[in-house]
Amino acid sequence: MIYCPTCNTANREGSKFCNECGTNLSNVSLLRCPNCGDMNPSTRTHCANCGTRLVVQAEPEPEDLPEDEAPLTPAAAPISTEPTPASDEPEWLRQLRATVTTNQAPDVAAPVESAPIVTPSAIEPARDDEMPAWLQELHAATAPSHEVPPEPSVIEPPSATHSETSQPLEPPNADELPAWLSEMQPAVARPSEVSAAGSIEPAHEDELPEWLREVSESPQPSALSPQPTASMEQAPDAIQPTDEADLPDWLKEFRDSSTPTAATLQSERAQPTSELPSWLADLQSDEPSHAESEAAPTGELAAAELPDWLRELAPTPATASTEWSMDDVAIEELPDWLKPPAPAAKAAERTAPPVGADTLAPGVIPAWLQALRPGGIATASGDVIETSGLLAGIRGALPIEPSLARAHASEKLEPAPTTVPVGGFAELFAPQPPPPPVLLNRQVRQSTFRASWLALFVLIVFAAALAAFLPIPFLRDLRGAAITVHQPALDYYQTIEALRPNQTILVAFDYAGGTRAELDPQTRATLLHLLQNKQHIIALSFVPEGGAIAQDVLNGLNPANTQFAYPYSYGDTHINLGYRSSGDAALRSLADSPLQLAPSDFTGKPLSSWPLTKDWKSLSSIAVLIVFSDSAEQVSRWVAQVERPTGKLMLAGVSALAGPEVKPFYDSKQIGGLLEGVRGAAEYEVLVPNPSTATATQDAISYIVIALVAVIVLGILFSLLRRRAA
Amino acid sequence: MQGLLPPSASDAVGTFISALLTFMVFTYIFGDNLFWRIAQHILIGTVAAYSVVVAVHTVLIGKLLVPLAPFAFARADLAPDYTLALPLALGLLLWTKARPGRAWIGNIAVGFLLGVGAGLALSGALLGALMPQLNRTAVSLFDGIRLGMTSTEQVGIVISNSVLVVGTLGVLLAFHYVRGGNNVLARARDGVLLPWGAFGRGIMWITFGAIFAGLALSRVTLFVERVRFLLDALKVPIR
Numbered sequence: 001m002i003y004c005p006t007c008n009t010a011n012r013e014g015s016k017f018c019n020e021c022g023t024n025l026s027n028v029s030l031l032r033c034p035n036c037g038d039m040n041p042s043t044r045t046h047c048a049n050c051g052t053r054l055v056v057q058a059e060p061e062p063e064d065l066p067e068d069e070a071p072l073t074p075a076a077a078p079i080s081t082e083p084t085p086a087s088d089e090p091e092w093l094r095q096l097r098a099t100v101t102t103n104q105a106p107d108v109a110a111p112v113e114s115a116p117i118v119t120p121s122a123i124e125p126a127r128d129d130e131m132p133a134w135l136q137e138l139h140a141a142t143a144p145s146h147e148v149p150p151e152p153s154v155i156e157p158p159s160a161t162h163s164e165t166s167q168p169l170e171p172p173n174a175d176e177l178p179a180w181l182s183e184m185q186p187a188v189a190r191p192s193e194v195s196a197a198g199s200i201e202p203a204h205e206d207e208l209p210e211w212l213r214e215v216s217e218s219p220q221p222s223a224l225s226p227q228p229t230a231s232m233e234q235a236p237d238a239i240q241p242t243d244e245a246d247l248p249d250w251l252k253e254f255r256d257s258s259t260p261t262a263a264t265l266q267s268e269r270a271q272p273t274s275e276l277p278s279w280l281a282d283l284q285s286d287e288p289s290h291a292e293s294e295a296a297p298t299g300e301l302a303a304a305e306l307p308d309w310l311r312e313l314a315p316t317p318a319t320a321s322t323e324w325s326m327d328d329v330a331i332e333e334l335p336d337w338l339k340p341p342a343p344a345a346k347a348a349e350r351t352a353p354p355v356g357a358d359t360l361a362p363g364v365i366p367a368w369l370q371a372l373r374p375g376g377i378a379t380a381s382g383d384v385i386e387t388s389g390l391l392a393g394i395r396g397a398l399p400i401e402p403s404l405a406r407a408h409a410s411e412k413l414e415p416a417p418t419t420v421p422v423g424g425f426a427e428l429f430a431p432q433p434p435p436p437p438v439l440l441n442r443q444v445r446q447s448t449f450r451a452s453w454l455a456l457f458v459l460i461v462f463a464a465a466l467a468a469f470l471p472i473p474f475l476r477d478l479r480g481a482a483i484t485v486h487q488p489a490l491d492y493y494q495t496i497e498a499l500r501p502n503q504t505i506l507v508a509f510d511y512a513g514g515t516r517a518e519l520d521p522q523t524r525a526t527l528l529h530l531l532q533n534k535q536h537i538i539a540l541s542f543v544p545e546g547g548a549i550a551q552d553v554l555n556g557l558n559p560a561n562t563q564f565a566y567p568y569s570y571g572d573t574h575i576n577l578g579y580r581s582s583g584d585a586a587l588r589s590l591a592d593s594p595l596q597l598a599p600s601d602f603t604g605k606p607l608s609s610w611p612l613t614k615d616w617k618s619l620s621s622i623a624v625l626i627v628f629s630d631s632a633e634q635v636s637r638w639v640a641q642v643e644r645p646t647g648k649l650m651l652a653g654v655s656a657l658a659g660p661e662v663k664p665f666y667d668s669k670q671i672g673g674l675l676e677g678v679r680g681a682a683e684y685e686v687l688v689p690n691p692s693t694a695t696a697t698q699d700a701i702s703y704i705v706i707a708l709v710a711v712i713v714l715g716i717l718f719s720l721l722r723r724r725a726a
Numbered sequence: 727m728q729g730l731l732p733p734s735a736s737d738a739v740g741t742f743i744s745a746l747l748t749f750m751v752f753t754y755i756f757g758d759n760l761f762w763r764i765a766q767h768i769l770i771g772t773v774a775a776y777s778v779v780v781a782v783h784t785v786l787i788g789k790l791l792v793p794l795a796p797f798a799f800a801r802a803d804l805a806p807d808y809t810l811a812l813p814l815a816l817g818l819l820l821w822t823k824a825r826p827g828r829a830w831i832g833n834i835a836v837g838f839l840l841g842v843g844a845g846l847a848l849s850g851a852l853l854g855a856l857m858p859q860l861n862r863t864a865v866s867l868f869d870g871i872r873l874g875m876t877s878t879e880q881v882g883i884v885i886s887n888s889v890l891v892v893g894t895l896g897v898l899l900a901f902h903y904v905r906g907g908n909n910v911l912a913r914a915r916d917g918v919l920l921p922w923g924a925f926g927r928g929i930m931w932i933t934f935g936a937i938f939a940g941l942a943l944s945r946v947t948l949f950v951e952r953v954r955f956l957l958d959a960l961k962v963p964i965r
Contacts, residue, residue: 453755454755454756457752457755460949461953464949464950464953464954465953465957467950468953468954468957468962468964469964512773513773514948515944515948516951517947517948517950517951517952518944518947518948544776544777544780544781545773545776545777545780547780547784548776578784579780579781579784580784581781581784581785581789583843584843584846584847584850585842585843585846588846588850599793600788602784604788636851636854636855637850639854639855640847640849640850640851640853640854640855641846641850641854643854644850644853644854655940655944656939656940656941656943656944656947657937657940657941657943657944658940659940660933660936660937660940661937664859664862665855667862668858668859668861668862669862670854670858676940677940677943677944677947678947693954696954696964697947697950697951697954700950700953700954701943701946701947701950704946704949704950705946
């Protein structure tokens with residue numbers, strides 16, 4: 001299937017133009033959706049199945065573009081060796097760049113100034129009245145620690161110890177402290193306070209609380225301190241621990257905060273995002289890139305004070321070195337897009353897509369990142385690999401710039417019809433161009449004529465004419481009889497056959513000229529049978545044309561026009577009451593008082609003047625009601641208004657169209673017998689037996705049906721063969 | 727076989743006109759054309775005019791004016807029936823519908839017609855069609871089996887009765903659009919009624935297909951009759 005880029009209509013393979021709108025499809029190529037694998041036309045920007053952005057457009061190599069046209073790749077901006085203008089960078093990237101630049105030197109004081117204190121910042125400090133003076137000083141000293149950098153001359157490099165980066169702080173007077181606090185004060189100091197407190201005697205392990213002992217026993221990030229546990233062991237005897245009740249509230253909160261909760265994590269991670277654009281803030285919130293990478297090089301934090309989640313982010317001992325540097329620690333923590341590309345890898349990236357990207361399963365991309373997928377390059381295998389930008393190396397990413405910059409052809413805006421330029425109102429009243437000419441009859445005929453219809457018409461005419469000369473013996477032989485007589489027709493015949501001579505039959509001709517071809521054979525065969533059995537016929541109609549039809553049929557049954565001999569005299573053997581106003585009221589009137597409905601025949605002569613109807617007062621003298629109709633509703637009216645009130649036996653002859661709807665009345669025994677269409681007439685002719693036109697007509701219908709079935713089958717076969725050939 | 731038309735001159739002219747009109751109608755196979763339109767207009771005009779003439783002659787004159795005033799039609803043998811003045815008045819009131827300002831006067835006649843018609847139609851449909859059909863539907867599965875029938879015929883009758891009952895109820899359930907809740911009883915009910923309604927819709931489609939086939943057969947029959955008429959008019963010996 002080829003999907004039209006304009007209307008999205010599915011066209012067959014190999015189609016050059018859209019079946020719906022005619023759009024040229026020769027240039028439409030397919031693109032596999034990197035998310036669901038569905039094939040989409042390359043002109044689509046999003047997958048029709050899952051909505052993933054699909055735009056594929058090979059980006060020129062950055063080297064090939066001039067400086068001002070190089071695509072902006074936010075990831076490359078902070079790390080690139082060719083820095084972009086500072087105005088294009090977010091604030092946190094500028095800080096990070098400055099940090100990297102500073103860390104090129106052995107002096108490691110820079111991380112202190114650039115890295116915010118993460119964990120303790122969310123802690124509600126204790127009230128001043130609950131804190132001793134030295135603790136208040138500590139609190140005051142640590143608050144601006146990430147805002148006012150300490151003097152480099154005072155801060156020792158982290159190679160010595162991570163806690164010796166600031167000036168030692170004088171301990172408070174012991175008498176100002178409560179006993180319990182004086183014992184534990186060095187141990188519970190906040191990370192920045194620890195760094196400010198200088199050397200701290202480590203506490204004995206059995207004196208440590210359980211949560212602090214676990215922290216101290218866990219491997220310490222070597223990158224932060226070569227001897228992380230030593231400083232902790234010097235800390236307090238202090239951490240004598242202390243019942244929960246002995247701790248002040250703020251210390252409890254601080255201890256609890258060492259275990260990262262969702263709230264603290266969220267608050268910590270949300271802290272630096274205020275300076276970022278929203279899309280990058282979202283990216284940062286899930287990537288262990290920014291906050292963690294900044295938390296790692298702080299250096300002043302006591303490793304034991306770090307919560308587990310933060311220590312896991314620290315560099316592993318294998319990659320650690322005594323010299324803290326951005327290259328050793330922060331870059332390890334950075335995601336791929338923040339890492340500066342290695343020279344060899346960069347060279348390889350220019351020549352081929354990154355191989356390492358193949359090992360990155362698409363499943364690791366979170367859902368929110370899927371939605372941010374900006375673009376990429378489709379490889380020969382159909383996978384799309386991002387070669388640059390935020391998602392470099394990730395399969396399934398596409399560049400965002402081309403899709404945003406490219407205008408849709410369908411987005412062209414037409415000027416509103418009411419938009420009139422100033423001074424152009426006169427053009428509104430200017431004579432309009434003449435409308436397109438209306439097609440004349442000849443043009444319509446030329447546009448609607450199809451040779452296939454003419455061929456079909458000739459075929460049907462031939463089939464219909466063939467039956468006039470050639471019966472269908474082979475069909476009859478298959479069934480062993482000329483025409484199979486069904487039970488409704490058999491009941492119809494047996495009912496008439498059971499009538500005694502000189503009984504009166506009321507026959508209704510409730511059909512118009514359009515169905516004479518079906519019902520005339522029925523009426524002729526029935527009336528002929530009645531006349532041959534010496535029954536009397538009273539004909540009437542509730543259809544305007546029915547009176548004339550009845551008279552025409554009765555005239556045709558004149559023995560002079562037939563090969564049979566039977567009594568035939570108008571007024572004695574038969575009479576025609578003509579048309580009577582239709583409707584339920586007229587039928588009910590017939591059931592109640594026939595003379596009131598029809599006081600005269602169709603010539604206007606009173607019924608009392610005719611021998612047949614001289615004593616006719618009600619329907620009680622009528623043996624059988626026979627209704628010939630092309631409408632099931634009319635038969636239903638007869639049943640409801642005449643048959644049910646009078647209880648007279650009723651027969652019906654209907655067209656093939658009304659047959660299925662009248663059949664239930666026969667099934668419910670409300671109709672004693674039923675003839676349906678020409679087939680019913682032919683069955684009756686078989687029973688009578690005085691074959692007339694019904695049998696020949698039925699043969700012609702059989703020929704036509706055979707011809708039509710053959711045409712349909714051949715058409716289906718031809719269509720299948722042509723489709724297969726295509 | 728002898729032709730249907732008697733060999734008189736008037737009938738010969740009538741046969742010629744009928745054959746000509748038939749050919750003109752058949753020219754529609756070449757598209758809309760002048761001959762087709764002429765035949766179409768003749769057919770419509772003739773039918774309409776004939777219906778009006780028959781209605782006026784048979785109903786308006788024969789059943790209203792002559793009985794009401796036989797002396798005006800030289801029918802001294804009839805006694806005037808003045809009760810027919812009421813239907814005449816109602817008929818005249820219908821003419822007020824021609825002017826919107828006085829259309830309300832005609833509502834009397836319309837109300838009378840609708841009231842009588844609806845009353846008869848409703849009672850007739852209820853007692854003459856609905857109730858007998860319901861009685862016919864409420865059959866035993868073995869209804870219709872008689873002594874002497876073969877086992878095949880008996881099985882056929884049982885299947886027929888089963889289809890009758892299940893199909894009738896299925897057609898009724900096909901119009902059951904209400905869906906139950908999430909409780910067990912509602913789901914069980916939907917689990918039975920929904921497939922049953924789908925079966926009823928299948929029965930309906932079969933019925934519609936039979937009706938459409940009957941329509942096609944009717945038109946084919948008309949065509950055959952016209953071809954036979956043309957052959958007979960051309961004095962081609964046909965059986």
